[in-house]
Amino acid sequence: MQTVPGRICQRSDLAIRSYGVAIPKLRPFSSGKLPERLPTAKTQRAASRNLAKSRKGFKCRAAAPPAIRERLKIDIEYGLKRGTTDNSYLVRDGKDFILIDVPDENFKEDHVATLEQTIPLQSLRRIVVTHLTPKRLPSLRALLERKQAAGGPLDIHLSNPALQLLRSSLGGDKEGAALLSSVELVAARSGASLEVGTEIALKLIPCPTPRWPDLLVAYSPGDRLLFTSKLFSAHVSPEKAGEDRGEVTDKKGWDAYRNDWRNFFECMLAPVAQQVEGALERLDVVAAPSTQSGSPLQAVLEALRATQAILEASQTARFGAKSMGVRATGVGMVAAALCPMHGPVVRSSVTELVGQYREWTRAQIAAAEQASVAVLYASAYGNTAALAQAISRGITKAGVGVNTLNLEVVPLDEVSLSISKSGGFVIGSPTLGGHMPTQVQTALGAVLRDASAKELPCGVFGSFGWSGEAVDELESRLRDAGFQQAFGAIRVKFKPTAKDMQMAEESGTDLAQREGKATGTEQAVGRVLGAMCAITARDDDAQSAMLASWISQASFDPPGLSVAVKKDRAAEALLAVGSKFVVNILAEGKEKPVIKQLLKPFKPGEDRFEGMDTQVSEATGCAILPGTAAYLECSVADKLEAGDHWVVYATVDSGQVTEEGALSAVHHRKIGTTY
Ligand SMILES: Cc1cc2nc3c(=O)[nH]c(=O)nc-3n(C[C@H](O)[C@H](O)[C@H](O)COP(=O)(O)O)c2cc1C
Known part of the structure; x- marks a missing residue:
């Protein structure tokens, strides 16, 4: 293991530094295979000596890096044949500095030491944490201890979930609580962007995913740097990509890293493609022309974008965002570089990488829909x-x-x-x-x-x-x-x-x-669709509810409908001939909470409506659920045994539209073997 303090910005004032840590373990320049046995302190030191020798002209850190006796879990999980980096960035803000992210606990001493060599810690005014895990907390703690000794105020900007983690873990012991009380904790709330800093006005945008609910992205408009946290990351160390002097930028270009970026996307982001798409829309990243040397198209695109922004702003001011169909969420960021949490800083491949992210996300969502x-x-x-x-x-x-x-x-x-x-x-x-x-x-x-x-x-x-x-x-x-x-x-x-x-x-x-x-027949049957409804039924003090999309109008006069109910459904017991029930026709866009609630596994007798804001239908005594476009109060008139389902024929006694203009939610399927 070898630390790699590499400059990523050519500005002479050291405004930005990245701190990368390569983890190629025993033989960093060999085949890239990980050792079978866990590395010992001795072999670690040998590895770091090899690495130092091979970087002619590059000043390596003198201190031996801390030995890692345990293989990192992430290393095992993702193979990490090409190593990885844990990036931490330092941004100048007038006379002060803002630090973006702290690395894994294994690198905490090196991280603080590098920071102290680079700036006086009194001038560290803010820390932005784009993603916090228990493994990163010790690095943050070590830094806070040194900062407290150095003196000067400090704000920590992070998302609400990260704030909770910080309070519950670091705040759990006396010394940790004292450290926290000496700093200002500022939460970036979801849906809002926050401006941080005295001169650079760093914008913080929460981009949560189920895997990383605390994810934040930060944008520095002055130098057009987008700190993207896990987005646009790659598990690769610069040495493995053949970069010289421990640089952590993508100087070698798209081809040197595209497989690493793709691999990271597939392992970490493809399963949450919906949220990634949301984040990409929110950030609306476009490469700054300077990053694509000789690309007149980019210059034209940027000019168009600027014109569009002015038009949208003036239209929004006159008519309001909603009436103009303006995407109120898109931040519209022109990026000279993407600075991710792992892997190279992306300078020369911004257009390709952002374009591919959109492409990969679209393909993944389309595949998941099929x-x-x-x-x-x-x-x-x-x-x-x-x-x-x-x-x-x-x-x-x-x-x-x-x-x-x-x-x-x-x-x-x-x-x-x-x-x-x-x-x-x-x-x-x-x-x-x-x-x-x-x-x-x-x-x-x-x-x-x-x-x-x-x-x-x-x-x-x-x-x-x-x-x-x-x-x-x-x-x-x-x-x-x-x-x-x-x-x-x-x-x-x-x-x-x-x-x-x-x-x-x-x-x-x-x-x-x-x-x-699926067979041709199964696929064809899957094209039959129905409205997404929830049936609520009651018998004395017994109540039940089930989702139903196999539901259809069956008669004009009297108004009647058919519902297919699987024979083993709990609600089926409450749908005997003569029983009353309510069909809640869910409204498009509002159906998800009801679906989520009713798909939960219930224990026998458990309240299926717990936490739901329901009303009671006077005619039937059954629940009327939230999020409906309309509801129908029905009586079971007949039942027909149909394969593995009962087809219930019911007359509609009364009904009401609950949301004027709302469309019914529709349940689309591709195969006829599941609902
Ligand atoms: C505390 C502990 C208990 C374990 N108990 C068993 C066991 O009863 N039987 C077994 O086959 N392996 C056992 N193992 C070995 C683990 O199953 C093995 O390390 C496995 O690779 C862990 O998989 P994971 O990396 O997905 O957690 C145990 C390991 C630990 C640390």
């Missing part, structure tokens, strides 16, 4: 996570969307929602103390309770040390419940080898192809 597979996993040391990434890659390769969910951080209702929307799933677990972790057990329970999940192709995988009970249990419980496994269980002892990863990837592709292989 069909998608849920990849559920937990992993204590990164081995099962590595398999999950390989399987996800295989699924994406088959052109099928993937929703990769880490069960340690994702709430159970999101897992259920993902399964209900997927055309297949895989579930993975490490074996710890002879069992699977609780989060995997809970998710497995939700899958087993979801009767329609049985129709989906599935698979199991996991890493173990010696006995491997978790994968056995996943496999047998799914098999016993009648689930069809698309590939044999993937069991890997400790760290997956290249062959294991290949097998996992191919299994993902296999499953995705099977998922995509």
